[in-house]
Amino acid sequence: MSQKILSLRQNSAELRAALLDGTLRWENQLWSVLPREVASHPIGLESVIFEVTPTSQLEKPNTWRVALQAIRPMGLGLALAPVLAVLVSDGWSRGWIPSHRDAVLVIFSILCLQLAVHLLNDVEDHLRLVDRPGMVGGSGVLQRGWVSARVLRVWGWAFWGLAIALGLPLLELGSGFLVFLGLVGVFGVAQFSSGPWALRYRAVGDFIVFLLTGPVLTVGAAQAVFHRWDLSDFVLGFFFGLTSWASFHSKHLQTFEADRQSGASNWAIWIGYKRSRYFLLVLYAMAYVSLGLGSIWGGIPLRVFQLVILCVPLIYRQVLRVYQASGPVSVHLCQMRTQGLKIQIFLSLLALIGFFLKF
Amino acid sequence: MVLDWLPKETKRAIESLDLGLNVYSVPEIDILLSKTVLFRGKKFRPTLCFLMGQIFGVELDRVQPYARAAEFVHAATLAHDDVIDESPTRRHRPTLNARSSNARAVLAGDLLLARVMAELSNLGEIEIIADLANTVEELVSGEWLQLEARKVGRVNRIHLETVAKKKTASLMSWCCGTAARLAGKDQSWVDLARQFGECLGIAFQMIDDVIDYDLKGEKPFAQDVREGLVNFVTLEMLEARPSLLEPLQQILGAVPASVLWPWEPADLENAAAKVRARADAKLEVAGQILDQLSQLPNSSLESVQALRSILVYLRERVR
Numbered sequence: 120m121s122q123k124i125l126s127l128r129q130n131s132a133e134l135r136a137a138l139l140d141g142t143l144r145w146e147n148q149l150w151s152v153l154p155r156e157v158a159s160h161p162i163g164l165e166s167v168i169f170e171v172t173p174t175s176q177l178e179k180p181n182t183w184r185v186a187l188q189a190i191r192p193m194g195l196g197l198a199l200a201p202v203l204a205v206l207v208s209d210g211w212s213r214g215w216i217p218s219h220r221d222a223v224l225v226i227f228s229i230l231c232l233q234l235a236v237h238l239l240n241d242v243e244d245h246l247r248l249v250d251r252p253g254m255v256g257g258s259g260v261l262q263r264g265w266v267s268a269r270v271l272r273v274w275g276w277a278f279w280g281l282a283i284a285l286g287l288p289l290l291e292l293g294s295g296f297l298v299f300l301g302l303v304g305v306f307g308v309a310q311f312s313s314g315p316w317a318l319r320y321r322a323v324g325d326f327i328v329f330l331l332t333g334p335v336l337t338v339g340a341a342q343a344v345f346h347r348w349d350l351s352d353f354v355l356g357f358f359f360g361l362t363s364w365a366s367f368h369s370k371h372l373q374t375f376e377a378d379r380q381s382g383a384s385n386w387a388i389w390i391g392y393k394r395s396r397y398f399l400l401v402l403y404a405m406a407y408v409s410l411g412l413g414s415i416w417g418g419i420p421l422r423v424f425q426l427v428i429l430c431v432p433l434i435y436r437q438v439l440r441v442y443q444a445s446g447p448v449s450v451h452l453c454q455m456r457t458q459g460l461k462i463q464i465f466l467s468l469l470a471l472i473g474f475f476l477k478f
Numbered sequence: 479m480v481l482d483w484l485p486k487e488t489k490r491a492i493e494s495l496d497l498g499l500n501v502y503s504v505p506e507i508d509i510l511l512s513k514t515v516l517f518r519g520k521k522f523r524p525t526l527c528f529l530m531g532q533i534f535g536v537e538l539d540r541v542q543p544y545a546r547a548a549e550f551v552h553a554a555t556l557a558h559d560d561v562i563d564e565s566p567t568r569r570h571r572p573t574l575n576a577r578s579s580n581a582r583a584v585l586a587g588d589l590l591l592a593r594v595m596a597e598l599s600n601l602g603e604i605e606i607i608a609d610l611a612n613t614v615e616e617l618v619s620g621e622w623l624q625l626e627a628r629k630v631g632r633v634n635r636i637h638l639e640t641v642a643k644k645k646t647a648s649l650m651s652w653c654c655g656t657a658a659r660l661a662g663k664d665q666s667w668v669d670l671a672r673q674f675g676e677c678l679g680i681a682f683q684m685i686d687d688v689i690d691y692d693l694k695g696e697k698p699f700a701q702d703v704r705e706g707l708v709n710f711v712t713l714e715m716l717e718a719r720p721s722l723l724e725p726l727q728q729i730l731g732a733v734p735a736s737v738l739w740p741w742e743p744a745d746l747e748n749a750a751a752k753v754r755a756r757a758d759a760k761l762e763v764a765g766q767i768l769d770q771l772s773q774l775p776n777s778s779l780e781s782v783q784a785l786r787s788i789l790v791y792l793r794e795r796v797r
Contacts, residue, residue, distance in 0.1 A: 122755040124762050155759035162670050163770045168759045377636045446619075448640040450627040 122172050125152065129165040138246050141267040142174060151177045151264040154251050167248065172264070179265050189260045189271065191237045193460045197332050197366065198233040200467030201359035202226060205340045205352055207474040212420060215345045222344045224285050229336065231282035232308050238275030239308075242268045249381050279308060289343045300339035307331045325386035328367050333360015354413030361406035362466050368399055369437065369459030375447035396441045403434050423473030430466050437462060483787040485780035488528045491538045492521050495545060499593060507586050514574040515553040515560075515586075523548040523653050526678075529785055530657035530671060535776025544606065544656050547598055550590045551610070551649060555617050557587035562625065563705060606659050613652040620644025628706040631716070631727040638710055639680060646686075647679025654678075670767055677764035678788070684757035685795050687711050688750045700739070706731025710756070714749035715741050761789050 125145065127134040137143045137152045144150075156168040179185070206222055209215040241257045244250035245268050250257040260266050283305055290298055307327055334356030341348035371378065371387035372395055378388055387395040410427060413419040437458050444451040484492070497516050499508045524545035531541035559565075560573040561580045567573060575583035591614065598607050624641050627633055654675035658668040687709035689695050690702050702709040708716070708730070716722055725740035765786070772782040 122751065124755070124758045126762060126766070155756060156763050158763040158766050160670050160673060160767075160770075161666050164670070164763075164766055166766060168762045170755050170759060373634075374636070376640060445622060445626055448623055448637050450623075450630045450633050450637055453632045453634045453637065 122170055123150075124155075125150075125169045125171050126158075126166045127169060129157075129159070129167060134167055137169065138248075139267065139269045139272075141261070141264055141269075143169075143171065145171065149174045153262065153264050154245075154248055156251075157248055177264055185260055185265045189238065189241070189258050189266065189274075190234055191258050193457075193464065194237060195230065195233050196460075196464050196467055197328075197363045198229050198336065199226070200463070200471070201332060201336045201356065202229050202340045204355055204359065204467070204470055204474060205337045206344060207471055208351065208355060208419070209341055209345050212474045213351075213418075215347075217344045218346075221289055224289055225340050225343050228282045228285035228289070229340070231278045231285060232304060235275050235279035235282060236308050238271050238278065242272045242275060249383065279305075282308075294342070297339065297342050300335055300342065303335055304331060304339065307335075325364055325367055325371075329360040329364040332363040333357060336360075349418065350416075351413060351418035354409055354417040354419060357409040358406050358413070358470075359467070361402050361409065362463055365399060365402040365406065366459040366463040368395070368402060369462075370456040371395070372399065372441060372447070373452045373455035375452075379447075392447045399441060400438050403438070420473065422476060423470055426469040426473040427466055429469055430462060433458075433462050433465060483784050484525065484529075485532065485778065485784060487538060488525070488532065488781065488784070491528050491542065491545070492525055495521065495524055495542070495549070497546065497549060499589070501589065507582075507589055510574055510578055510582070511553065511557075511586055511590070514568070514571065514577060515556045516549075517571065518569065519549065519553070521549060523552050523649055526650055526653040526675065527656060529781045530654045530674075531660065532778040532781035533771050533774060533785070534657045534661035534663065534667075534671075535774070535778075536657055536660045540660055541657065543597060543601060544653075544660070547594045547610065548649060548653050550594045551614065551617075554587040554590035554594075555621075555645075555649075557583050557590070559621070562621065603659065606656050609652055609655060609659070613648045616644040616648035620646075620648070624707065627708070629727075629731040631708060631723050631730055633708045633713060635713065638708075638713060642680045642683035643676060646683040647676045650679040650682075651675035670770060674764050674767040674771070677760045677767070678792070681757040681760040681764065681792055684710050684753050684760070685792055688753050688757075689795070691746055691750060700733070703730060704733045710753045711746070711749045714752045715745050718748065719745060758793060761793055765789055 125143070127137060133143075138154065141151060141153075142149055143152045150171040151174045152169040152171050154167050155170045158164045158166045158168060202225060206217065206226075210217045210222075237258070241250070241261055244257055245261045250262060261268055261271065286301055286305075290301065307330070334353055337352045337356035337359065338348045341352040368387060371385050372392075375387055375392055375395070378385060386398075390398060407424075407427070410419065410424050414421045414424040437455070440451050440455065440458070443449075497512070499511065501507050527541050527545040527548055528538055531538060556568065557574050560568060561575050561583045564575075565573050566576045573583070574586055594610070595607075598610065620641050620643070623637065624645065627637065627641075651672040652675070655668045655672035658671040661667075663671075687702065688711055690697065690709060691700060691711055693699055698704065703712065703726070708726075712726070716726065719741070722740050722745070729737060729740070768782060768785055768789070771777060772779070
């Protein structure tokens with residue numbers, strides 16, 4: 120494979136086009152361009168170095184494989200699990216009567232919002248040169264040149280639009296509360312990676328994850344499907360929101376040094392590496408405490424709490440990794456992101472099973 | 479060779495660089511060091527000091543003590559590294575620890591660092607001394623991180639780049655930044671010069687990792703794998719084929735005499751090409767920095783050219 124190096128000036132139209140399209144016409148040939156280095160300094164350095172390969176030589180897997188990788192299926196549980204938990208908890212376990220139509224709309228609307236977040240996040244990280252080839256983060260489809268940021272951005276906004284379209288029938292006349300929650304969700308997703316606020320790149324982004332995959336989601340889903348909600352939905356939201364935050368925080372521990380170097384701001388950077396180690400433990404502990412209190416006072420079946428305890432060994436190993444690490448660049452942190460997601464999936468499954476069982 | 483491209487004055491300065499210690503109380507240390515880590519080194523770091531000094535318009539005599547310090551610090555890290563790696567040879571000669579003992583090798587390295595502190599403190603450039611102290615801290619941190627990663631197959635790029643930055647690039651970065659400080663330049667020029675050294679150092683390490691897989695190289699094939707370390711090329715292979723992780727994990731740090739390497743030649747070739755491309759990108763940044771430095775009023779064109787030659791040499795280095 121013949122690869123060359125090409126330097127483009129920062130803030131130039133050519134650079135923006137190269138980043139968006141992933142290709143460039145150069146020396147009468149079409150090249151695939153992947154950003155590799157950023158040369159930046161007040162004294163006359165302002166370019167981005169690209170690795171360029173003839174498009175004919177770039178190996179790409181089939182479209183389905185690319186799509187599957189782009190949507191990051193492991194991360195979909197962050198939003199789906201709380202919704203399913205609410206449906207199973209309120210509908211199956213407690214016998215509330217759902218609107219089946221609304222249940223389907225909620226599930227698919229939330230799924231579309233989560234897909235939008237994944238895709239738009241990848242695009243924005245790529246355009247900000249945060250996720251360059253070889254860095255941790257993102258689905259990897261842009262870093263490998265398998266698809267362009269422009270295409271991914273179109274799909275991201277398409278899923279966002281579809282989520283709104285699916286969510287509109289859920290809004291009853293006079294249900295201002297649901298409208299409010301819906302707007303929070305839609306606005307939160309739109310501004311998470313993109314737009315003038317780009318909440319993800321600020322310390323508050325982690326808290327937004329907690330809200331949007333936690334209480335806002337569970338209360339909103341209960342209201343939409345059952346036209347009511349109560350304390351147990353709120354407690355479930357707390358539990359899932361905190362475990363999502365922990366999963367997010369695990370990823371930030373793994374990418375701490377890269378984030379720090381790129382000037383990104385998240386909760387882990389804000390509180391510092393040492394405190395971030397404790398914070399991971401605090402998040403999981405708070406999640407268990409909230410579920411425990413919810414099973415005593417909040418109407419959540421005790422068996423749910425008993426089942427999620429089975430996840431403690433996995434969480435213990437995750438926390439141990441952090442304490443074994445000599446610092447933010449230690450090899451012990453290389454698996455934090457994947458293991459954090461696995462814990463989230465396992466916790467969600469256990470909770471769902473707990474709600475399904477009736478004993 | 480690199481030295482052929484050097485301006486005459488720089489060549490003279492390097493050849494006449496005094497690396498004698500004259501340890502009054504224990505002369506044996508002097509002898510041991512001169513036969514091992516101070517024996518016929520490439521003096522790449524002193525060369526960087528002199529060339530950058532000329533670019534910033536600093537007299538070579540003023541740079542000389544810092545060039546000597548750079549070589550001593552490098553030699554100290556080599557002495558300590560050989561103890562950590564339990565290496566019997568370096569540059570085809572017995573290491574300090576092999577000739578003497580681990581204890582003496584550690585002490586000899588400590589002596590070099592102490593001598594650097596003593597000599598530089600006499601010159602009174604506090605900022606340069608502070609920079610060097612931070613650099614030694616980086617060297618130690620880099621070695622610590624690498625030690626932690628022995629026999630660990632799952633590493634990521636940030637880890638490898640950080641280790642390269644601390645272990646290899648930090649001292650080169652200091653060499654370049656020192657010249658800017660001696661010239662009385664403000665922090666932005668110091669940072670620019672340091673960035674040049676850093677890019678050079680990381681590219682140097684990447685190329686070294688490619689050469690590690692050269693069958694005709696000076697060192698045994700895949701020496702890093704034998705030492706239990708995943709390098710940039712190995713990481714590329716693992717990213718392209720995750721199924722390689724398990725068989726690799728079994729041989730990391732414990733390569734049998736008749737080993738069947740788990741990767742295909744095409745895997746290795748593609749991975750090496752990718753790492754070379756990444757090194758090229760780093761060298762491109764270094765080249766752009768050099769373009770800025772060459773615009774300094776007192777900069778020596780010959781020195782700029784020599785540094786450009788170093789970039790080309792690294793780009794084309796195969797063993």
